[in-house]
Amino acid sequence: MNWEQIKGNWNQFKGEAKKNWADLTDDDLDRIEGERDKFIGVLQERYGIAKDEAEKQVDSFFSKL
Template identity: 40%
Template sequence: MNTDTKEGIWKQIKGEFKERYGDATNDDSIEQRGKVDQFIGEMQEKYGKTKDEIANKIKNW
């Protein structure tokens, strides 16, 4: 397991926390950022890429 994969798992955990915090405080922007963080974390875990590589691919879509 490389560091990008581990970072992806951690990013998913942080994203889930942000999403739940945003939901609890009715802050839609935090909730949405949490969902994005979770998605990027899942991609990092699956493909072993850096956050920046994943973000660039998403922007190019």
């Protein structure tokens, strides 16, 4: 699935993302707006992980959908 599809259907994906990353708040998910770079930044902030790890998690998660 590409990011244009994810961004276009972000409201549908927010619930799945919250299941996978339980520490994300509704405000975090609203702020992300389906943008990959924003998602990675929020994961870095919320979980204290490096950018490459956040990218790996995001890409792995969305490739399974």
